[in-house]
Amino acid sequence: MSESVRVQASINGEKREFLCEPRQSLLEVLRDTLQLTGAKEGCNNGNCGACNVILNGVLVNSCLVLAVEAGGAEITTIEGIALKDRLHPLQQKFLEHAALQCGICTPGFIVSAKALLDNNPDPTEEEVRHWLAGNLCRCTGYDKIIRAVLDTADSADMQSVRG
């Protein structure tokens, strides 16, 4: 039998320590152990992106990372995206563009789009569509989501966030 392992990681800028079994995914630990339920389990096999988090600056599917692999890592989840006093521009633009219906896919899309804009502050529509191909939405349709991301990139608010 495998034993539980103690893991330390920085999550949304806060040092966290947790116990996990090697077979537990990062997604499972975020949701069930750390009560960070923003990341969703859609497919649990890497296809839908609902579980997206940023791990050491890299966008990943947290369902395909073992929690033990996250030792010493810096992790950003959807809970760490909003600014101190207001929504992140991406969150604001998703609301304005009605880029969500049931909302299950939204945390994944926003985390994924955040990683895109961190990498490429001024993406073309094609670049946005390509980047978001690993995020699935079953109800809104992609157009509003793409518009929201493009509009965020253009917004004055986003320039101020970037500083």
Next chain:
Amino acid sequence: MQAFDYVRPTTVDEAVSILARHGDQARVLSGGTDLIVALRESRRQVQVVVDIKALSETAELAYSPQAGLRLGAAVPCYRIYGDSAVAAAYPGLIDAARLIGGIQIQGRASIGGNICNASPAADSAPALIVHAATCVIAGPHGRREVAVEDFFAGPGRTVLQPGEFLVSIRLPAPEPGFGAAYLRFTPRNEMDIAVVGAGASVVLDETRRTIRSARIALGAVAPTPLLVAAAGNALAGLPADDAAVEQAAALAEEAARPITDMRGTAEFRKHLSAVLTRRTLRAAIARAQAA
């Protein structure tokens, strides 16, 4: 998911000794994008998962125009295409690295994992074959090297023996006049598995009009990725024109021995082998001429 132990060795010897001790009850973990899914779906049973990402050699991405590329087996795709010198020197590899899954998958998935998983449709396999890559393997009896086209033993099977694992992949430095490309056919642009994949590389002479040598490889048309030596050999010495491209396409179609499955019929795959060889060879020639 089934229970297992997790170990993260820090030297190649330590990894080998753990793998040798546990035999088929141990499994190497690289990016996990195949392994974690397989464990979750109980397609694999293991007692120990051996994470190789802490080894300096498997995490190494080292290129020089003289020595070529040492690609650590665990280096994720995004690091490969993010390196501009590597991207310029190995365009076929870059085509494949950009195609594997989506951005989130590329943040974890390694080329080493892609070939060790040994899907006949693995996108990096034809690309590595046309780049004349070599697999560097460590095991209980030391190191050995295997040409990447000889690394596959069947669907899901490689030549790795108990206790062995893939440490790195070596790609020779591109010669002057070199160009390469990889293309696949999928119903969806991203996040899909190749119905057929085709890679091509050429070395053109000083005039950039004559083919000095060429390599053609196909994926998803046989139990293993296929080097189509006949097509590559036939191109040597020919003008880099449509007639040469047609000849290679016909030989690739002839070499393909696909099956019919839910992604496509054998007949369709045969046809695609010619179409994709034509396109990928043209792209390789164009890149060689532009370089």
